[in-house]
Amino acid sequence: MAKGSVDLSDQMNAYSSPLRKTVKWYKKLGIELILNTALMNSWVMFCENNKTKMGIVEFRRQLVEDLTETENKTAEEVERPKRLRHNLTQKEGSVRNTRRFCNKCYKNNVELYGSKLARNKTKKVSTFCNECENKPHLCLQCFNKIHK
Structure with a gap:
C-alpha cells in the first residue's frame, strides 16, 4: 500500500511543529488537533484553490503576518472599539x-x-x-x- 494522505499530513506537520517537550501531553494533543490539523487543511485548500505551490512553512509565516497585520499603524493609532458594559x-x-x-x-x-x-x-x-x-x-x- 502507498503512503496515505494521513501519513503525508503528519509528515508535513512534523517539519514545523509548534510543540515543545516541556508541554504536558494533553496540551500537546489539543495544540496538535486544533492548530496543526486546521492549518494543514487550510494549506491544502489554499494550494488547490489558488493553483500555487507554497511550502507549509511559508504558508504558516504568511498566515501569521496576515493575522497580525495592523495596516502599518503604530499601537497608538490602532482604533479599538470600546467594550460596552451592560448594567x-x-x-x-x-x-x-x-x-x-x-x-x-x-x-x-x-x-x-x-x-x-x-x-x-x-x-x-x-x-x-x-x-x-x-x-x-x-x-x-x-x-x-x-x-x-
Whole structure:
C-alpha cells in the first residue's frame, strides 16, 4: 500500500511543529488537533484553490503576518472599539409608572401559556439594560442568562 494522505499530513506537520517537550501531553494533543490539523487543511485548500505551490512553512509565516497585520499603524493609532458594559439599571419614578413585564419571561410564558395567561404569570420589574437595543426590562435571572 502507498503512503496515505494521513501519513503525508503528519509528515508535513512534523517539519514545523509548534510543540515543545516541556508541554504536558494533553496540551500537546489539543495544540496538535486544533492548530496543526486546521492549518494543514487550510494549506491544502489554499494550494488547490489558488493553483500555487507554497511550502507549509511559508504558508504558516504568511498566515501569521496576515493575522497580525495592523495596516502599518503604530499601537497608538490602532482604533479599538470600546467594550460596552451592560448594567441592570433601576428606572426612576413611581413604581406604578416604571414597572413593566420582564421581556424574556413574558416571551417564554407566551409560548407556554398563551398571551392571556402570560400577563398574569409574568413578573413586573422596574429594572432594564441601558446598553441593549430597545432598553428591555429584565429581571435579574433573565439579565444574567442573556449577559453571561
